Amino acid sequence: xxxxxxxxxxxxxxxxxxxxxxxxxxxxxxxxxxxxxxxxxxxxxxxxxxxxxxxxxxxxxxxxxxxxxxxxxxxxxxxxxxxxxxxxxxxxxxxxxxxxxxxxxxxxxxxxxxxx
Numbered sequence: 001x002x003x004x005x006x007x008x009x010x011x012x013x014x015x016x017x018x019x020x021x022x023x024x025x026x027x028x029x030x031x032x033x034x035x036x037x038x039x040x041x042x043x044x045x046x047x048x049x050x051x052x053x054x055x056x057x058x059x060x061x062x063x064x065x066x067x068x069x070x071x072x073x074x075x076x077x078x079x080x081x082x083x084x085x086x087x088x089x090x091x092x093x094x095x096x097x098x099x100x101x102x103x104x105x106x107x108x109x110x111x112x113x114x115x116x
Contacts, residue, residue, distance in 0.1 A: 010037055013065030020069060024084055034059040035068055050075060 014035050021030040038061045041047055046063055048071030053059035058075050062068035076082045
């Protein structure tokens with residue numbers, strides 16, 4: 001896919017998701033995520049993509065902050081077997097303590113069920 005040059009205000013959405021990652025994950029894991037913006041969908045759908053990358057450097061693109069955060073959640077749940085929630089996690093341990101990066105990441109494209 002081509003490179004999208006997002007408006008400056010949109011960069012704040014990427015920064016917000018990076019801040020979210022730094023609150024949820026250990027720094028060594030949070031800093032490995034590669035986040036970028038996709039151009040807006042013609043029908044205003046929220047979209048995220050998992051892009052091909054080394055397994056220990058998740059590369060996620062989305063049409064905005066919510067789509068990026070949804071992509072991060074999908075990656076952690078589907079590929080790492082890690083459920084991040086507001087409350088305590090499985091078995092009384094922090095969800096990030098269970099984080100195991102997958103050996104490979106299959107790229108994909110998801111259209112979320114909402115638009116704005």
